[in-house]
Every structure is written in C-alpha cells, then in structure tokens.
Amino acid sequence: MSKVLVIGAGGVGSVAVHKMAMNSDIFSHITLASRRVAKCDAIAESVKARTGVVIDTAQVDADDVEATAALIARVKPALVVNLALPYQDLAIMDACLKTGVNYLDTANYEPRDEAKFEYSWQWAYQERFKAAGLMALLGSGFDPGVTSVFASYLKKHHLDRIDTLDILDCNGGDHGQHFATNFNPEINIREVTAPARHYENGQWVESPPLSTKQVFDFEQVGAKNMYLMYHEELESLAKHYPEIKRIRFWMTFGDAYLKHLEVLQNVGMTRIDPVMHEGREIIPLQFLKAVLPEPASLGVTTKGKTNIGDIATGEKNGKPKTVYVYQICDHEEAYAETGNQAVSYTTGVPAMIGAALVLTGAWKGEGVFNMEQFDPDPFMDMLNTHGLPWQVKELDGPLGF
Amino acid sequence: MSKVLVIGAGGVGSVAVHKMAMNSDIFSHITLASRRVAKCDAIAESVKARTGVVIDTAQVDADDVEATAALIARVKPALVVNLALPYQDLAIMDACLKTGVNYLDTANYEPRDEAKFEYSWQWAYQERFKAAGLMALLGSGFDPGVTSVFASYLKKHHLDRIDTLDILDCNGGDHGQHFATNFNPEINIREVTAPARHYENGQWVESPPLSTKQVFDFEQVGAKNMYLMYHEELESLAKHYPEIKRIRFWMTFGDAYLKHLEVLQNVGMTRIDPVMHEGREIIPLQFLKAVLPEPASLGVTTKGKTNIGDIATGEKNGKPKTVYVYQICDHEEAYAETGNQAVSYTTGVPAMIGAALVLTGAWKGEGVFNMEQFDPDPFMDMLNTHGLPWQVKELDGPLGF
Numbered sequence: 001m002s003k004v005l006v007i008g009a010g011g012v013g014s015v016a017v018h019k020m021a022m023n024s025d026i027f028s029h030i031t032l033a034s035r036r037v038a039k040c041d042a043i044a045e046s047v048k049a050r051t052g053v054v055i056d057t058a059q060v061d062a063d064d065v066e067a068t069a070a071l072i073a074r075v076k077p078a079l080v081v082n083l084a085l086p087y088q089d090l091a092i093m094d095a096c097l098k099t100g101v102n103y104l105d106t107a108n109y110e111p112r113d114e115a116k117f118e119y120s121w122q123w124a125y126q127e128r129f130k131a132a133g134l135m136a137l138l139g140s141g142f143d144p145g146v147t148s149v150f151a152s153y154l155k156k157h158h159l160d161r162i163d164t165l166d167i168l169d170c171n172g173g174d175h176g177q178h179f180a181t182n183f184n185p186e187i188n189i190r191e192v193t194a195p196a197r198h199y200e201n202g203q204w205v206e207s208p209p210l211s212t213k214q215v216f217d218f219e220q221v222g223a224k225n226m227y228l229m230y231h232e233e234l235e236s237l238a239k240h241y242p243e244i245k246r247i248r249f250w251m252t253f254g255d256a257y258l259k260h261l262e263v264l265q266n267v268g269m270t271r272i273d274p275v276m277h278e279g280r281e282i283i284p285l286q287f288l289k290a291v292l293p294e295p296a297s298l299g300v301t302t303k304g305k306t307n308i309g310d311i312a313t314g315e316k317n318g319k320p321k322t323v324y325v326y327q328i329c330d331h332e333e334a335y336a337e338t339g340n341q342a343v344s345y346t347t348g349v350p351a352m353i354g355a356a357l358v359l360t361g362a363w364k365g366e367g368v369f370n371m372e373q374f375d376p377d378p379f380m381d382m383l384n385t386h387g388l389p390w391q392v393k394e395l396d397g398p399l400g401f
Numbered sequence: 402m403s404k405v406l407v408i409g410a411g412g413v414g415s416v417a418v419h420k421m422a423m424n425s426d427i428f429s430h431i432t433l434a435s436r437r438v439a440k441c442d443a444i445a446e447s448v449k450a451r452t453g454v455v456i457d458t459a460q461v462d463a464d465d466v467e468a469t470a471a472l473i474a475r476v477k478p479a480l481v482v483n484l485a486l487p488y489q490d491l492a493i494m495d496a497c498l499k500t501g502v503n504y505l506d507t508a509n510y511e512p513r514d515e516a517k518f519e520y521s522w523q524w525a526y527q528e529r530f531k532a533a534g535l536m537a538l539l540g541s542g543f544d545p546g547v548t549s550v551f552a553s554y555l556k557k558h559h560l561d562r563i564d565t566l567d568i569l570d571c572n573g574g575d576h577g578q579h580f581a582t583n584f585n586p587e588i589n590i591r592e593v594t595a596p597a598r599h600y601e602n603g604q605w606v607e608s609p610p611l612s613t614k615q616v617f618d619f620e621q622v623g624a625k626n627m628y629l630m631y632h633e634e635l636e637s638l639a640k641h642y643p644e645i646k647r648i649r650f651w652m653t654f655g656d657a658y659l660k661h662l663e664v665l666q667n668v669g670m671t672r673i674d675p676v677m678h679e680g681r682e683i684i685p686l687q688f689l690k691a692v693l694p695e696p697a698s699l700g701v702t703t704k705g706k707t708n709i710g711d712i713a714t715g716e717k718n719g720k721p722k723t724v725y726v727y728q729i730c731d732h733e734e735a736y737a738e739t740g741n742q743a744v745s746y747t748t749g750v751p752a753m754i755g756a757a758l759v760l761t762g763a764w765k766g767e768g769v770f771n772m773e774q775f776d777p778d779p780f781m782d783m784l785n786t787h788g789l790p791w792q793v794k795e796l797d798g799p800l801g802f
Contacts, residue, residue: 178667263664266579268692
C-alpha cells in the first residue's frame, strides 16, 4: 500500500490517475497536482464517477523546486510521477532529491529555448540518486517506454542476438479537424520538425526532417507513409544495447498533416525564438498552440486506432529471424474507459505500470534508469491485463529499407 | 504651388512622396507624417538622395483626431493625402473637416473588428464636406482608382454603352519567399478570405471565397488562374453606372499562395477575433503579420510584372464591341526608381496624380467623390507621363464566363 503524487493534469495525467484508481491495491492514496488546480479537480470528479475512488488535488508550479518540495513533504508519497512538461523534469528531480522520494517520468528533459532531445541532463543525476538511495525511472510511457520494454522482451525471449531494431509508431486516428496535434502541439511540432537521426554501426546519422519515408501496412489501420525521425529512446537503447547495428524510429503522418506543418514552418509559426508583437516578446509556436484545438478536446471525436511496435532482426539458434511485437489501441474504446483518446491512453497506462513496478519493488535500483534495464516480463504481463494487450509475430524479412 | 500633408509611411506613402518630389511645380512643399517618425525620416532621406528635394517629417497617431487636426493646423496644407491604414480613414476625414482642408485616400474605410468593405461610412460624410466647401476624393490608388478611371475612359471614348465590366488584377511578381503578401498582410488576407461578390442586373450576387476561377493570358506575364472576388470599386461603379448589367473583379493567385492561405485559415491564424495568450487578448491575424516578411522588405528581391486592367463589353455605333485597357508595371523598374516594388508603385503613383488634379483644380467639387465621377482624360494623360503607361486593345469577345 503506497502513496503516489502525480504532477501534470493533461490527458496523460488523467489516464494515469484513472488507471491508478482502478488498482487501489497498489496505489493506496493518490494526489494529483498541477499549475491549474481546476484541471485536477475535473479529473478527480471523473475518477470518482468512474471508479468510486476519491483522490486529493493540489496546486503546484513545477518550475518552482521549493514549492514542489514543500508539496512532496506535505503529501509524503513513496513515488512522484512526473507527467508535466518536459521542461520541468529537472526541477521535479531536484525536488525529489531534496525530499528523498523516488521519481518517474514519461519524456526526457528538454530546454525551453532549444529543440534538443537527449538524456545527458537527466543521466547527470545518476550519482545523486544513487547516493541518496533513490530510484529515478525515465521514460515510462509508450514511446519511449513500452517500445524499450518491447526491445528487451525480444532480446530475452525471441532472439539470441539483435542486429537491427526499428520502432514503428502509427496513429491511424482521425480527429475530424483540419489540423491538430495529438498531444501538446508545442512539444509535438518541435519533435517533428527536428532533423531525423538514427544509430548505425556505433554512430549517429543525421538527415533532413521528414526526408526518408516508406509505406508500411499496419494491422487494423492499413498502409501508411511512415517517416524516419529521431526519438529519445534511440539514445538509451544505443547506450544499453551497443551491439545492435542499427536502431531507427519511424512515425506515420498523413499528407494533410504534413501540408499544414510545411506551411506553418514556411511562415515562421513554428519558431521557438521570440517575435516582437505589440511591444512584447511572443514565441510563435506557443501562440500557435493557443489557436489550435486543445488535444484533450479531440478525444470525443477521434475514431480509429494506434498501432505501435518494434521490429527486430537478428539470429535465433544460428538462423536469421525477424520478429515484430506491437500493440493496437482503439481511440473510441480508450475514450470510453477514461475520457481520453488513445495517444494519452497509450502513454498514461505505461506510466501507471512503471509506477506500480517501482512501488511493489518488482523493479528496483538506486540511481537513474531507463526502461530496457529491467526485466521486461512483469511489465509485459501488466500491459496485457491493464488495457494494452500486445501481439508477436514472425516476419518473412526486415523492412523495405 | 501647393502644400501637401501625406499621412502613412509604408510602401505606398514612400512612392507617392517620391513622385510628388519629382513634380515640385505642383507640390511646392511636402510633409510626411506617420506613427513612427523614423520611417518618415528614412523616406525623406531617400527622396533627398533621389530627387534633391527636402521634405518635412512629423509624428502623428492618425487614430487621434485632435492630434491629426493639430498637425494639419500647424502644416497648413491645401490637401491631406491619407495613405495610412483603412481603419483610420474616418478619423482623418474628421480632422480635415475640423481644419477645413481637402482630403484624398486610396482605400475605403473598414472597421478593425470586421472584414466589411463598403463606402457607406465615407459616403455619409457627403453633406459635411459639401457644407464646408471641401472636397474628399476617395480611392485614388490603382484598384480602386485607375480601374475606375479606366471604366470612365472606356465609356467616354470607346463605347456608347457598357453592358459588362470585368476588372482583372494580375500580380505576376515573384518575391522569392514561401509566403508573403504584397501589401499589409492584415488588409490583404481580410480581403482575400472574404466571400466573393459581384453586381448583376441591379443586385449583388455572393459566392464562397475563391470558388470561381478562370484562366486568363496576361500580356507580358502569361496565363494565370484568376479568382472572382469582391473589391471596393464595384460598389461605387455600380452606384455611378447603374446601367451596366454586370460588374466583376478578378485577382490572380498562385497555387502555393492559396495553399498557404488555406492552411492559415484552417488553423485559425487569419481570425480577427481575439484569442487569449499569456493572459492577454491577441488577434491571430495581427500576430501573423508580425511573423510574415514586411512587404517593404520584398522590393529588393521581387521580379516580374503586374498587369491590371478593365475589359468592357457593350455597343459602339450600333455594333457589339469588347475593349480592354490595361497597364503593365515592372517590379524591378519600379524598385529602381523609388525603392519600392510594383504593388506599392501602382498605388502610390495614382495617389500622386489624384492629389495633383485636386491641387491644380483640374478635378474639383464640393463633397465626397469617387474617381469615376471626374473627366478621365487628365488622369489618363498623367498615367502615361508619370510611370504607368497604359494600352488599349479591342478583343474578339468577352471573357470565357
């Protein structure tokens, strides 16, 4: 029986808290905190209506280490689950160190003023967490998170040696809007407009944004264009599995999405440097967020499925083998269960599972950890029983290129 | 020998003041005023360098009737030439009435919070200007302005009766940017995204924005898609030439321009109602203006030509006849002469010509006037001798539809 403090009341926070409430044997007491307490209260009401569980809510500015530490000291959780903005990871880690509490998040730290995705800032906390006898579990969402656990699962059960690993992220959902992003538009657009990067023979290979694509036929979604991208789990997988020759990440985008993105880039609306307007500095990408639909508002209209998985090639018993492990999630079913669509659902459920494994001690350690460093089996089991069932199949061969 | 006060230091103001300085026999003394006096000073320097004429500059907020009236009282011009924003027309007309000075502009008044283009607000000043013995000349740019004079010219010299009138506005210039507007983006986008409207058999017919197009082969530019639009001269031409059965306005747009515009509309960036951002109301279209290139900055890179004209069908000596009068302007030549590209040049030169005709008394009257109400001949002559030579040709028949 353990107390948890969840920071962040967006779609992912909402899903995580709903799923924690459904597992009150593990999560004995839940506090949800965010900059705007009204958002927490709305989620708390939904949790009560759907599960009968009463959770606490609190206001906190997660940029403010002292305020966050004071909240932690008052709530006394066994674990802080950070589902706030990636900009706030370090401040929340600092607050955990200050108060002696374990930490979990779903996305790595990035600075506000630079689209730079790397673990260096958080890995630099390794010695401090170790010295404090605390555990920080990084990236316990779907990607990163489940995709990393999929890799360690394939390595443990299906292949003696992994030669190549491709992560395929397909959102086949249709939200009925001209243009919208499935999660925080600012974070989403920063990620998509960054150069592509993959790991090959011990080196990082960079290519222009969205310049490499191939078609893949996703089960229950259909054939989609998917584009080579950088994604943060590539860095930790390359670190922990240096023997893999090539690791890549692919994401699907529709032509209309790319057209909108191209125009918004062309006119400068995706810039993250400030522009003067009426005597004040305004970041175009942040203003764009103000005119785009709130991702949370899309749940009610989104139809279709997500299909995210890993394809590994390698050798088993001396023979070449290609294995695919993937998870299909239905937007409408996800919405029916927690009031959030599949993109939030597929991130929030793994956050709950990671938190459960830390709280129960199934996963434990001192220091800063990525998902692929632990035994995948208890995580894979909980995916099956908590709403994200997965499938494995052997493929005839690797991806087209 | 007459004093003139020009308000507005954008591209059009710059061209008008340069051309006035080149005609110092008519414009004996020029004062250029604007909200930002530094812009006036930069234009004054260019005028001095190019023509040797020294002009005065002044700061004024044209929304402020008292301040504008005080400036007029100090400068004592015979005419105020308003080349500021269309939102400011009424305030400047009020200041002219207060001080007993004639008025000229190039674009009709529109309210800030509504994309509504009509002369009603300015025509309502008719009695006041008349009673004061003053003249207000509305719309002395290219379109409206030259296009209206073209109509009265065709009526006076080429046709006994006009049955249909089509105004064709083609900008074949290439500014080398992904997306930019050739004049104030806010005004331009409000105009383009408004429903199309044309005059037919005594009635106004409305159709969705950009829904009607045809290809026209513009001399020295080539074949371009042109789209049916509403444009303000339609209203005054329909009033003064009620016998014309159909009056339409067409403007060319490239596919890339339309794609960008579609996306910007889809995401809400062309909205003129405020959006909350960081605790303040911001108008998306005004913020968009802050990220788009300054139209004035495009002059140096713009190549190609504009071609704007009127096609009238009707009867001459009992026989059907179609006549086309048009003007071709080269962006690079315009830039070489005044430091502004052709879109500013084709508006600024007619502003100077209209001002010259008022100051010399070639055009005179008491009240509020549109361009087609005066004898076209002196205006047409000055176009030929001041940088905007035009051509007339007879066509085999009317437009495709």
